[in-house]
Amino acid sequence: MPDGQPTIGRSKPIAFIDLDAQRRRLDGRVEAAIQRVVSQGAFILGPEVAALERRLEAFTGAAACVTCASGTDALALALMVKDVGPGEAVLVPSFTFAATAEVVVRQGAVPVFLDVCPDTFTLTPDALDAGVAAARAHGLRPVGVIPVDLFGQPAPYATLGPAAAALGLWVLADAAQSLGATLDGRPVGVLADVTATSFFPSKPLGCYGDGGALLLADAALAGVVRSLRAHGQGAEKYDTVRIGVNSRLDTLQAAILLEKLAIFPDEIVARTAIAARYGRLLGETVPVPVLAAGITSTWAQYTIRCPAATRGQIAARLRAAGVPTGIYYPKPLHRQPAYRGFPVAGGAAPVADRLAGEVLSLPMHAYLDEETQDRIVDAVRAVVGP
Ligand SMILES: *Cc1c(COP(=O)(O)O)cnc(C)c1O
Numbered sequence: 001m002p003d004g005q006p007t008i009g010r011s012k013p014i015a016f017i018d019l020d021a022q023r024r025r026l027d028g029r030v031e032a033a034i035q036r037v038v039s040q041g042a043f044i045l046g047p048e049v050a051a052l053e054r055r056l057e058a059f060t061g062a063a064a065c066v067t068c069a070s071g072t073d074a075l076a077l078a079l080m081v082k083d084v085g086p087g088e089a090v091l092v093p094s095f096t097f098a099a100t101a102e103v104v105v106r107q108g109a110v111p112v113f114l115d116v117c118p119d120t121f122t123l124t125p126d127a128l129d130a131g132v133a134a135a136r137a138h139g140l141r142p143v144g145v146i147p148v149d150l151f152g153q154p155a156p157y158a159t160l161g162p163a164a165a166a167l168g169l170w171v172l173a174d175a176a177q178s179l180g181a182t183l184d185g186r187p188v189g190v191l192a193d194v195t196a197t198s199f200f201p202s203k204p205l206g207c208y209g210d211g212g213a214l215l216l217a218d219a220a221l222a223g224v225v226r227s228l229r230a231h232g233q234g235a236e237k238y239d240t241v242r243i244g245v246n247s248r249l250d251t252l253q254a255a256i257l258l259e260k261l262a263i264f265p266d267e268i269v270a271r272t273a274i275a276a277r278y279g280r281l282l283g284e285t286v287p288v289p290v291l292a293a294g295i296t297s298t299w300a301q302y303t304i305r306c307p308a309a310t311r312g313q314i315a316a317r318l319r320a321a322g323v324p325t326g327i328y329y330p331k332p333l334h335r336q337p338a339y340r341g342f343p344v345a346g347g348a349a350p351v352a353d354r355l356a357g358e359v360l361s362l363p364m365h366a367y368l369d370e371e372t373q374d375r376i377v378d379a380v381r382a383v384v385g386p
Helices: 019-026 029-040 047-060 071-081 099-106 125-137 157-166 220-228 251-282 308-320 350-358 370-384
Strands: 064-068 088-093 110-114 141-145 170-174 194-198 212-216 302-305 359-362
Touching: 019 029, 019 251, 029 251, 047 064, 047 212, 047 251, 064 071, 064 220, 071 099, 071 170, 071 194, 071 212, 071 220, 088 099, 088 125, 099 110, 110 125, 125 141, 125 157, 141 157, 157 170, 212 220, 251 302, 251 370, 308 350, 308 359, 308 370, 350 359
Parallel strands: 088 110, 088 141, 141 170, 170 194
Antiparallel strands: 064 212, 194 212, 302 359
């Protein structure tokens, strides 16, 4: 969410994420798609849902895609497939959105919070040992790890995967922010055996409500997930073979996403250019995002770091100049009231603590023109110079 609505003088308000500009570019195609679904009336699991799943398989290279009602549900369905439960621990970064840990608790298991890399803000393989040790010290069996592709940058799966496997842990990628990104030329969706993503409106590929998907390396699992998302349905509609949930992507959202996916590769190119320009213009002024070698990001957020004591002042000055900002995340999960009681690997997560005080996300979307970007950059420079 933007940190307040910008309104200032004669200049046009700057959008944190400009969904209107995207809608203008789509030029009526989304409205037409919505109208088609309304006329057909196949609101639940209509043909657009399967069509989107096939398109996402082609887009990512995953063996199978199963859509569902949200990114949170995609994570939850993955844990249901893995049969995660009481007595087990799942390692998660502390510097993430609550959903990453919430799904673990809802399965009756325990999240163990890990610190993140100070440069990329993602989990690194060296964090896993302390997580396993913390789980065991609490009498829990560590079973898996959920790396988060924070702000659109994939976690280092090439090294995380083998390190997790050596510890007997599965890897579930939380790619809610990174669909469309790559690591060493391989797309998000094939970087882990199971990948969860989100179509929340402000994500790089967003729908007009809630939505999510699982991308799977094992096509045989897709049938289980399809059953779980529809109340554990078997071969026949009223044949119930497992305890499931109700978590389907609406046909309307699938129809909207099909139109948006068609322009998504172009949008990623634009986001990449905008991020590179931010880097050139701000790199001397503030610490700008760092991508690990071999990474392309989808820039779900463009997040600078400010000295902690000055962040509030910088955000206020930007707001006064009509520039909305966001703070992702003001508190690491291990400090949130709901999650304070869970184990923290090594007893502390100092990087997550520091980042929570320093991060500030600037407006970022595919339709940010140079003039607007210059206004944003000038406003940042006016506070923190040069
Ligand atoms: C957005 C997000 C989710 C949850 O996605 P929803 O579609 O909002 O349920 C999970 N993890 C991360 C890191 C996210 O950013």
